[in-house]
Amino acid sequence: MRVLEIDNLHVSFKTRGGEIHAVRGVDLHVEDGETLAIVGESGCGKSVTAQSIMGMIPKPHGRIKGGSIKFRDHEMTTLSSKKLREIRGTEIGMIFQDPMTSLNPTMKIGHQIDEIFIKKLKLSRDEAKKKTIKLLQEVGIADPTTRYSDYSHQFSGGMRQRVVIAIALAANPSLLIADEPTTALDVTIQAQILELLKRIQLERQTSIVLITHDLGVVAELADRVSVMYAGIVVESGTVHDLFESPKHPYTWGLLKSVPNIHSQEKERLMAIEGTPPDLFDPPMGCPFAQRCPYAMEVCIEYLPEKEFFSESHSARCWLQDKRAKGYSEIAAGGERHG
Amino acid sequence: MYVIKRLITMVVTLWIIMTLTFVIMNSIPGDPFASDAKSLPEEIVKNMRAKYNLDEPLPVQYVLYMKDLLHFDFGPSIQSKTRDVNTLIAEGFLPSAILGLQAMVVAIILGLALGIIAALNHNRGLDYLSMIVAIVGISVPSFILAPLLIKYGAVEAGILPVASWGTWQHTILPTIALAVGPLAIIARFVRTSMLEVLSQNYMKTAEAKGLSTVYIVCKHGIRNAIIPVISFIGPLFASIITGTFVVEKIFAIPGIGKYFVDSIFNRDYPVILGTTIFYSTILVLTLFLIDLCYRFVDPRIKMTSGSE
Numbered sequence: 001m002r003v004l005e006i007d008n009l010h011v012s013f014k015t016r017g018g019e020i021h022a023v024r025g026v027d028l029h030v031e032d033g034e035t036l037a038i039v040g041e042s043g044c045g046k047s048v049t050a051q052s053i054m055g056m057i058p059k060p061h062g063r064i065k066g067g068s069i070k071f072r073d074h075e076m077t078t079l080s081s082k083k084l085r086e087i088r089g090t091e092i093g094m095i096f097q098d099p100m101t102s103l104n105p106t107m108k109i110g111h112q113i114d115e116i117f118i119k120k121l122k123l124s125r126d127e128a129k130k131k132t133i134k135l136l137q138e139v140g141i142a143d144p145t146t147r148y149s150d151y152s153h154q155f156s157g158g159m160r161q162r163v164v165i166a167i168a169l170a171a172n173p174s175l176l177i178a179d180e181p182t183t184a185l186d187v188t189i190q191a192q193i194l195e196l197l198k199r200i201q202l203e204r205q206t207s208i209v210l211i212t213h214d215l216g217v218v219a220e221l222a223d224r225v226s227v228m229y230a231g232i233v234v235e236s237g238t239v240h241d242l243f244e245s246p247k248h249p250y251t252w253g254l255l256k257s258v259p260n261i262h263s264q265e266k267e268r269l270m271a272i273e274g275t276p277p278d279l280f281d282p283p284m285g286c287p288f289a290q291r292c293p294y295a296m297e298v299c300i301e302y303l304p305e306k307e308f309f310s311e312s313h314s315a316r317c318w319l320q321d322k323r324a325k326g327y328s329e330i331a332a333g334g335e336r337h338g
Numbered sequence: 339m340y341v342i343k344r345l346i347t348m349v350v351t352l353w354i355i356m357t358l359t360f361v362i363m364n365s366i367p368g369d370p371f372a373s374d375a376k377s378l379p380e381e382i383v384k385n386m387r388a389k390y391n392l393d394e395p396l397p398v399q400y401v402l403y404m405k406d407l408l409h410f411d412f413g414p415s416i417q418s419k420t421r422d423v424n425t426l427i428a429e430g431f432l433p434s435a436i437l438g439l440q441a442m443v444v445a446i447i448l449g450l451a452l453g454i455i456a457a458l459n460h461n462r463g464l465d466y467l468s469m470i471v472a473i474v475g476i477s478v479p480s481f482i483l484a485p486l487l488i489k490y491g492a493v494e495a496g497i498l499p500v501a502s503w504g505t506w507q508h509t510i511l512p513t514i515a516l517a518v519g520p521l522a523i524i525a526r527f528v529r530t531s532m533l534e535v536l537s538q539n540y541m542k543t544a545e546a547k548g549l550s551t552v553y554i555v556c557k558h559g560i561r562n563a564i565i566p567v568i569s570f571i572g573p574l575f576a577s578i579i580t581g582t583f584v585v586e587k588i589f590a591i592p593g594i595g596k597y598f599v600d601s602i603f604n605r606d607y608p609v610i611l612g613t614t615i616f617y618s619t620i621l622v623l624t625l626f627l628i629d630l631c632y633r634f635v636d637p638r639i640k641m642t643s644g645s646e
Contacts, residue, residue: 056545089548096546101539106561106636115557116547151637167543 002070003175003207004030004053009067011048011057018280022048024231025067027306030175035201035208037222037239039215039254043276045231046211050177052076053209054094055084071175090120093168097180099160103152109163110136110148116170132170139166140196158189165196172204179211194220215258219243224312227251230276230287232303237313247307247315249292286318294319296327344629348622355618356407356611360400363610370416370605390416390607403611412612417604423612430581430594431616433503437591438579440509441516446571449521450564453528454555457563460533468525475522484515484588501590512589516582520574524567532563565636572628576621 011023023045030036038046051057052064055076069076074087088094096102104112110132117128129148136144139162152160161181168176178197182190198221201208210221218225219239226236227250235248246252253272260267274291277283286292289299298318307320318324369392371383378386387393391402406413412423421429456468491511492500499508535541536559544554581595594613601609632639 054546056542085548085550087548088546094543094546096539096543098539102543104540104544104558104562105638106565107558112543115549119549119553120547153638164543167547 001032002029003032003072004028004209005068005070006049006053007068007070009049009052009069010065011045011052011062012065013058013062015061020279021282022062022231022279023052024282026228026231026233028226028233028236030207030209032174033201033205033207034223035210035221037210037212037218037225038228039212039218039225040228041213041276043279044228046228047179049228050094050179050209050211053175053177054088054092055079055081056088089116089173090171091173092175092177093171093173095161095164095168095176095178095181098184099157099164100184102164103160105152108149108151109155113163113167113170116167120171132166135166135170136163139163139169139200140192141166157185158192161185161189161193162196165193165200169200169204169206173206175207175209176200177209177211180213181210182217183212183214190217197221215254227254230282231279232287232316234288234317235315237310237315241310241313245309245313247309247313247320248288248317249294249319250288251315253291286316294327296324344626348626351622352615352618356615357400359611359614360403363607364396366602366605368605370607390414392607407615412615413608415609416606417600417609423608426597426609427594427612427616430592430597433591434581434586434593434595435579437509437512437516437585437593438575438581440513441578442520442571442575444513444517445520445524445574448517449524450528450560452521452525454532454560454563456525456529457532457536458551458555460536465529469529472522472525472529475518475525478518480515480519480582480584481588483518484512484585487511487515488588501588503591508589512585512591515585515589516578520578523574524571527567527570528563531566532559535559535563538562561635565632568628568631568635572624573621576617576624580617580620 006026006028009023009026010021013020013022026045026049028036028038028049038049040046048057048062051062053069053071053076057064064077067077071087071092074083076084076087079087103109110129113135114125114128114132117123117131118125123131133144133148136147141147141159141162147155152163155163165181168178181197182193185193194217197208200206208221210217212218222239224236224238225242226233227242227248228234229250235242235246235251242251243255246255250272253270256270257272259269272291277287277290283289283300285298285300285302286295286304289295292299296318302318304316304318304321306314306316308314309320319327370390371378371386384393391399394402403413410424412427414422415426418426452468452472456465456472459465488500488511491514492498498510499505502508541554541558544558549557581593581598583595583599585591586593586595594616597609597613598617600606601613
């Protein structure tokens with residue numbers, strides 16, 4: 001069964017300079033118990049997509065302009081804010097990027113967790129405390145009974161992120177949204193947090209939407225990947241599809257910009273030239289066309305439709321159109337050997 | 339250890355203030371008997387000066403005053419023949435402190451409410467409305483506000499007494515007159531700091547827990563927003579509970595506010611010193627209490643004596 005299904009989502013922000021079209025027709029879905037990674041560079045709309053799932057787009061400037069977000073039986077885009085609040089925290093949990101600032105500095109760690117049990121699940125204080133201590137233990141915090149009464153400044157970054165994860169997990173939600181959960185952490189701590197997320201998913205069968213720009217994290221944790229660029233999903237497929245036979249030039253670029261530790265010879269790390277388009281006035285055609293070494297005339301004028309390569313693997317690129325067959329082979333060939 | 343160190347610093351601070359006041363006070367031209375000098379025979383003035391040790395050289399006066407001060411004796415008042423400075427302060431402080439405390443409670447509660455409402459409605463009608471109220475509160479001087487309060491609250495409505503001191507009803511109008519200024523200042527500071535807090539990530543974490551806005555603001559917001567506000571509530575508090583000249587004069591309240599001003603015009607040296615030291619003591623103590631307060635409001639602050 002599908003936990004989450006997003007269809008043709010449009011989100012925009014009103015600013016003094018005009019309207020920013022942050023998300024421009026995103027389609028994605030998450031099956032029960034699977035991890036979907038949303039990958040892309042800063043400003044591609046991945047965090048905004050996550051916020052719209054939670055109904056937490058910054059108001060009053062941000063607005064969902066179209067499309068649907070279906071979470072279980074709820075159509076999130078039309079729910080009342082009261083109903084959204086009921087779902088938040090209990091059925092969908094959220095892990096934030098920066099553990100240093102996402103905990104309240106003047107409230108005991110324990111109370112930041114047990115308020116979910118007390119306020120949302122209507123448990124008594126004693127029960128809530130017991131559950132909180134058990135949860136702290138589960139996310140790997142030593143001596144949870146003492147730590148319950150500590151404040152966030154007494155925890156290290158990794159430990160704080162464990163607390164943030166505990167908050168997200170408290171009500172045992174069926175969907176966990178992790179917005180760059182390891183970006184702000186040391187590499188060794190990153191590995192521990194990823195281990196923790198993996199273990200939780202295994203034990204609780206939680207579905208995870210993982211937002212990241214780190215392909216290493218994707219390979220480690222995700223089942224499927226959606227690559228976002230300038231507010232649209234340009235390619236999506238299983239981790240295997242994406243790493244083994246990427247179809248979109250942007251995905252090629254992303255993969256080539258990751259250092260390869262197993263490579264024997266000296267290899268130049270490739271960066272993608274240029275910058276993403278201005279979302280005040282997004283291009284009519286493929287947003288990547290300006291930076292794409294294989295761009296054709298059609299790319300600038302028309303946005304390509306989704307092309308399916310298998311049931312799970314699709315991309316939006318004119319190179320994959322039947323009419324561009326000859327050209328795409330040259331491009332793909334050049335990509336592999338270049 | 340921290341407390342002891344602070345107490346010692348406080349005593350030193352007070353001693354410096356006292357000494358400076360003594361020096362400055364004696365460098366103002368004139369003396370307590372200057373205005374009466376013409377009518378009084380020279381002999382009498384001489385005797386009077388001797389009575390208050392004013393015929394001694396300044397260093398000797400200083401040492402004599404310090405000696406009394408060590409016994410918490412502020413000496414006699416030159417103007418008031420019947421009461422010494424200790425009695426003046428003791429009698430006047432009670433009404434001033436009652437008014438000041440009431441005004442502070444009103445200012446803090448309403449200031450917080452106004453500031454929070456403004457922050458939650460950032461750049462919308464209610465925000466502008468509360469900030470207009472705050473600016474009016476800061477701009478209207480108490481000598482205009484107080485007569486207006488008397489006119490509409492007492493004379494025309496006829497519910498509250500016009501002035502003077504006695505029952506609790508007598509305190510209502512002066513409390514309002516005193517509270518408006520601090521209320522407006524607190525409201526503006528709370529608004530700024532609440533806006534800052536509302537944009538913090540931990541507020542998003544709280545929102546993602548699905549808690550209600552009112553709960554989030556009360557439980558997660560206020561305590562963090564109040565931290566920067568506390569530091570200026572201290573001096574505000576100290577100055578307001580030691581009385582104000584204007585409001586006490588207009589409402590005919592027997593507080594100590596008037597002594598701060600009158601004593602300087604009369605060159606009533608012991609009263610000048612007494613009131614200054616009294617005010618400084620209250621101020622220094624309040625600041626100390628505020629620092630202790632921080633420890634409970636902000637767990638990140640630890641009380642150490644610096645070198646530790």
